[in-house]
Amino acid sequence: MIDPVAIGDTGFVAAAYAVILGGTGLYALTLARRLRGARQATTAPASDQPRRSDPPIDPRA
Amino acid sequence: MATRVLGLGALVTVAGATAFALVGVPADLNQGEAQRIMYIHVASAWLAYLSFGVTAAASAWWLVRREPRADAVALAGAEVGVLFTAATIWAGMMWGRPVWGTYWQWEDPRLTTTALLLALYVGYLLIRRLTDEPARRATRAAVVGIVAAIDIPIVHFSVVWWRGLHQGPTFMSPDTILNPPAPGPFVAALLLMLGAFSLAWLWLMVNRYRLARLDWEAEESARRGRLPGLAAAVPAPRP
Numbered sequence: 001m002i003d004p005v006a007i008g009d010t011g012f013v014a015a016a017y018a019v020i021l022g023g024t025g026l027y028a029l030t031l032a033r034r035l036r037g038a039r040q041a042t043t044a045p046a047s048d049q050p051r052r053s054d055p056p057i058d059p060r061a
Numbered sequence: 062m063a064t065r066v067l068g069l070g071a072l073v074t075v076a077g078a079t080a081f082a083l084v085g086v087p088a089d090l091n092q093g094e095a096q097r098i099m100y101i102h103v104a105s106a107w108l109a110y111l112s113f114g115v116t117a118a119a120s121a122w123w124l125v126r127r128e129p130r131a132d133a134v135a136l137a138g139a140e141v142g143v144l145f146t147a148a149t150i151w152a153g154m155m156w157g158r159p160v161w162g163t164y165w166q167w168e169d170p171r172l173t174t175t176a177l178l179l180a181l182y183v184g185y186l187l188i189r190r191l192t193d194e195p196a197r198r199a200t201r202a203a204v205v206g207i208v209a210a211i212d213i214p215i216v217h218f219s220v221v222w223w224r225g226l227h228q229g230p231t232f233m234s235p236d237t238i239l240n241p242p243a244p245g246p247f248v249a250a251l252l253l254m255l256g257a258f259s260l261a262w263l264w265l266m267v268n269r270y271r272l273a274r275l276d277w278e279a280e281e282s283a284r285r286g287r288l289p290g291l292a293a294a295v296p297a298p299r300p
Contacts, residue, residue, distance in 0.1 A: 009094035010218045016098045016155035020148040038275040
């Protein structure tokens with residue numbers, strides 16, 4: 001159990017700013033990544049062929 | 062390009078406002094260092110109000126016009142609003158422990174109605190996940206978005222209507238805005254933080270709106286079987 005008195009006022013200030021700025025930054029990064037993924041998904045050409053990154057299909061399987 | 066400039070501007074101003082609030086402004090005589098939390102707490106609270114106000118307005122827009130972009134704006138406001146409400150509560154708790162002697166008090170009307178506000182809009186986001194049909198989802202969410210907005214003035218005026226731990230409003234009328242009951246550097250730090258957070262809020266809103274629009278288009282395309290790559294993945298219905 002952490003004693004709040006031992007943390008001191010500066011600790012509470014640091015905790016408030018770090019969590020809020022860090023959390024907002026993480027949300028912004030996640031949002032940017034999701035937006036980039038969504039854009040790539042909607043601009044990908046329609047195709048019934050497997051992607052180049054997919055492994056070749058084994059006909060014996 | 063404009064959004065990138067906005068994002069960079071938000072990053073720089075938030076960093077500057079944080080540095081000013083933490084080292085540029087003197088500590089308060091009575092509250093000491095803990096008073097510095099007020100800058101980020103109040104800025105977050107104002108932007109939470111704004112976000113949910115945008116959600117309510119866009120929800121009404123959807124119900125009247127049925128435009129997908131209205132639903133996208135409403136969703137962006139709710140999600141960003143939840144982020145800033147959580148930030149408000151966290152900052153308040155970090156300030157409350159050293160100044161009030163407690164992190165939280167359920168008897169306080171401001172604290173309790175703010176927690177209710179957070180719960181309402183988390184509920185709004187959960188309700189959106191109950192159906193995959195975009196129009197039905199938007200209508201259900203719009204009703205919740207408008208009803209939940211009733212709590213915004215209750216939160217704001219709770220410190221006037223009821224007595225509790227939370228202090229009364231500092232900026233309540235035009236007179237107190239022009240003649241603030243706080244030292245100039247404190248007001249400058251608060252306004253700087255509010256401006257910086259507003260830029261960040263705008264960037265988040267724009268990008269969340271764009272993501273919601275792309276998601277809507279993808280869902281509509283998938284429903285019609287026209288999503289790129291989906292036509293091959295989903296077998297055609299048998300005649």
